[in-house]
Amino acid sequence: GKSRHAQRLAGPWATLIATAEARDGEMAERIACHRAERPPTWETLEEPLDLVEALKRARYPTVVVDCVTLWVSNLLERDRDPLAEARQFLEAVSSSGKRVIAISNEVGMGIVPANPLARRYRDLLGEVNALLAKAAQEVYLLIAGRPLKL
Structure with missing residues (x-):
């Protein structure tokens, strides 16, 4: 539901920054399903760590990050500071002029x-x-797939 909701918000032309890494068969299947559901007009950048650099490379003015949950996990696994990285990403978003839709989980x-x-x-x-x-x-x-605006 989260990815589909983000697709509706983003529209037909967007850059997707995908943070997932296919480390096993189940994750590879999940990634394949997400790819199949994505609009064919979207640009996809696979970047598990460096969201700032991926944002700079994004071709479209709307950028979807899918997902923050895996990004934070990827950073922790590599002994990087997720809070510092998130602050740097927010600074980059602020100066980019891009509309960013970030998907995350509430764990x-x-x-x-x-x-x-x-x-x-x-x-x-x-x-x-x-x-x-x-x-x-x-x-x-x-x-349950229903968006509640906070």
Whole structure:
């Protein structure tokens, strides 16, 4: 639901920055499904880490980042600071003149994970989401495929 909602918001001409990495068969299938659902007019940039550089390369004035959740995970796996990277990305968005639609998951609404790394990830993603939401003109929470404007 999140990706389809972003597609409706973005329209027929957009650049997609895809952050997923096909590390196993199931993820490769997910990526293939997303590709098949994407408008053929969209430009796709596969960039798991450097959103600032991908934003600079984006051809269209509307950019969709799918998704922040995996981006933060990718950064953590490589010992990079997601909060610092998110701040740099927001600065780049501000100076780019582009309309950016960022897709993320709300992982903090469930139980507290028993694993310290999972707790750290959940907390960091929540902080990154809060930074993005604070800078956004519009924020939506999708529940059962239904967008709720916050």
